[in-house]
Amino acid sequence: MLLREALDLLAPERGGLFVDATVGLGGHAEALLERGPEARLLGIDRDPEALRRAAVRLQRFGGRVRLAHADFHRFEEVLAEHDVPRGGAAGVLFDLGVSSLQLGTPERGFSFRLSGPLDMRMGLAELTAADLVNDLAEGDLERIFRDFGEERQARRIARAIVGARTARPIATTDELKRIVDGAKSGGRAGRAGRAKRQGRAKRPGRPGRAGAAAAPREGRIDPATQVFQALRIAVNDELAGLERTIEQAVTMMAGDGRLVVISYHSLEDRIVKNTLRDLARGEIDPVTGRPRAESQLIAALTRKPVRPTPDEVAWNPRSRSARLRAARRL
DSSP, rough: OOHHHHHHHHHHHGGEEEEEEEEEETTHHHHHHHHHHTEEEEEESHHHHHHHHHHHHHHGGGGGEEEESSSGGHHHHHHHTTTTTTTOOEEEEEEOOOHHHHHHOGGGOTTSSSSSSSSOOOOSSSSHHHHHHSSOOHHHHHHHHHHHHHTHHHHHHHHHHHHHHTTTTOOOOOHHHHHHHHHHHHHHHHHHHHHHHHTTOOTTOOOOOHHHHHHHHHHSSSSTHHHHHHHHHHHHSSSSTTTHHHHHHTEEEEHHHHHHHHEEEEHHHHHHHHHHHHHHOOOBTTTTOEEEEEEEOOSSSSSSOBBBOOOHHHHOOOGGGGGGEEEEOO
């Protein structure tokens, strides 16, 4: 996703070592190596199956490619293990979120559109989504759905899950989706009933405020989307340490090194935006109240997040939520 935009900003034709910290199936990596004949690549991924497929895809580049099975939160350690010194990277790419391989494999349990076991592990996690759904207290489930999914009906859904699992454990994506759909449809029915009792039913010829607010918001995405996203983030601990990892990536880049981060939901993007802003601003002088120039590590290459073109969204609907931010090492 956002392949051309990412490559334009990374500029692999400069040569040097580029780190694809989420190499996945190797799509970005392959394009980067083709565009930069003098470029070398270190690809990192926590998913062993994705890494195996990336190795096959990239084998034609021979010694220009090294792959590491690791979580990108160990960024600095992984580079040290591969003898990359500080300042040794010409560019770093993070393409965050779930991959097409993971979404499209039913037995991985990432998608509510495919029937499968409730797993959601990207590769190095111990607990599955089923473990969380069946073992966590109602309050903990509510917090996950609220904080990681920004789900407005988090409490109602958590209560429905706890109620359902008393009969038998929730084991599949289908079962969880039915529970979420039932809880959310019940919530909408309850709000509509209260609105009618309080005299806020829509007027003839004009949509009522309650109906106008709820229908488009729920119509844009499947009701289960935010719950599945929240569980996936919790299982794989996706947000923990993201800020520190970006900071490590910056310190490992050479002068004029390029950093590109692609995120897919507001929680990730907020962390990326704030981290890059702080690194670009640097430390504030307590006397003058101005940034200290010597402490500014990067300069922004994107003032606003770059979004996919309408053409890309048309052939790849999953890209519609992608946001790209980039910076240059000073």
